[in-house]
Amino acid sequence: MKYQILEHKADLKIRAFGKNQEEVFSNLLYGMIEAMRPELKEPEESSIKTIEVKSFDLPALLVDFLSEALYQIQADKEVFKDIQFDKITETELKAKVIAKKVQGFGEEVKAVTHHDLEIIKDNSTWRATVLFDI
């Protein structure tokens, strides 16, 4: 399983898995995009975009990464796929994504929160849980 959308009374909680940091970050991104219920534009229009983030620590990096993606997704009305990391550490990352234009979204994700954030590395598995304000 790449990610699952969990129960939360008023907001949206997503848990993602991966064999490394890249994978768990990517899967959370894809989970967030699915939750926004995008409606793709026909015919397809795509381009390559860059996401670059520097943060205070690993949990903040995860939130800032998703926040930066959310900003680009909403401001430019597009969704991301095929993310490739050029660099990733505990406090910094640089990645390229394929951005596809959308007509709109079915759900509005307002923000990525730090509340109850969980990022755990257990042997060769990473697991992260993030709460989104919707």
Add this chain to the structure above:
Amino acid sequence: MITKRDFNKRSDWIWEIPKSFRQDMRVSARAYVSEKMLEDSFKDRSLEQLVNITTLPGIQRYALAMPDMHEGYSSPIGGVAAINITDGIISPGMAGYDINCGMKLLKSEYLEKDVRPYLDKLATEIQKEVPSGLGKGRQIKINIEQIDGILKGGAKRLVEQGYGEKEDLDNCEANGCLDWADISVVSNNAKNRGRDQVGTLGSGNHFLEIQKVAEVFDDEVAQAFGLFKDQVVIMIHTGSRGLGHQVCTDYLKIMIPLMTKYGIQVPDREFACVPFNSLEGQRYFKAMASAANYAWANRQMIAHFVRKAWKAVLGENSSSLKALYDVAHNIIKKEKYFINGKEMELAVHRKGATRAFPPDHLEIPEKYRLVGQPVLIPGSMGTCSYVLAGTKKGEESFYSTCHGAGRTMSRHEAIRRISGQDTIKALESKGIIVKCQSFRGIAEEAPLAYKDIDSVIEVVHNAGLSKKVAKLVPIGVIKGE
């Protein structure tokens, strides 16, 4: 784990957890709830989150939770923290991502029976004119200069441009513009997110309703507010949209690493805060004011398009819609209170709580001075809403009252348990027209997923935080295209 035994009952409506409950508490925690509501509150973590508020440096008297509280991130939704500005903090998370989410109420001179024949057409026209902003509907992208004008001038700016009348500003909290807004502390990302969202509703619990005055509880105050039985009014519930969300996101990123520098510890990172009077604290306070101005402009623009739809359907000669009031429920404001006999300036953080100033307060419109500030409380979609008035007794809660019904069921659970079609049918059988893009959106916001608004209002009325003036019931529910 918090249990009922940890509470002291102060009255039928006030329950308190003493400061001694947890070592990091600076003040006690007070919940305005009935006994039954208190018992229900143990089902989520809102009370634990209320206790977390009491740890904020500079907090005065007690941390407060309103009867519509539910679990949030950092503070519960329905939380209030009044913080001394000289030695206390400012916390973006304590106002939330949707800065100046709030209510605007427009009143007509018509009775329900006058509007009923046009109702379907009116709801359709309003839906067309007021998009959700998530994709479909009108899409106008304004430039950064225009955004700057709105951040600086709020609703005032739009009225100057012809999107409303001076009276709209008189009947709006802060006249629709906080003068300490500063465009240089709002990021380009935030401004960009706001470019195509002026005049849009958003999703979730944001809505627009055509309502009628179903009951008047206080004739004198209702008269001062210009409300009468069976009158048709229009309620708007939305905020600062993506721009406000981005301002909060940006300043959390700035504040989290600064906590060590200022030696501040909080139980949840979402409470990240800095001293109110620090450079960063002041920058956030100005950015928040800019986003609040954007929200007032957003509600003003929506009012403009509602009026356009109204005229298009009821005729050019129909009497116009007048603003009753416009008030925020997610915001931080500087207000003066007497603490231990000494006047103190406090940064009142309201997260899902409505300001309710009493009669004679200088910050409310002159025509309401004798009766108190109008307080606009939306119920859940399709149930009922209330107009209340601020009271002198509200001083004990820093002139704050509830903001809505409060969720009891997750969106997931609502979708699983409730069908959108059935909800629409049930509403239609009560004579309510529903215009919405998705059945899912209807199911998520179905009345069953919320606390009963009547019991929330009973608590704030009986506790004296604000008093009942009129009950409004919907005749048309619109969620934007």
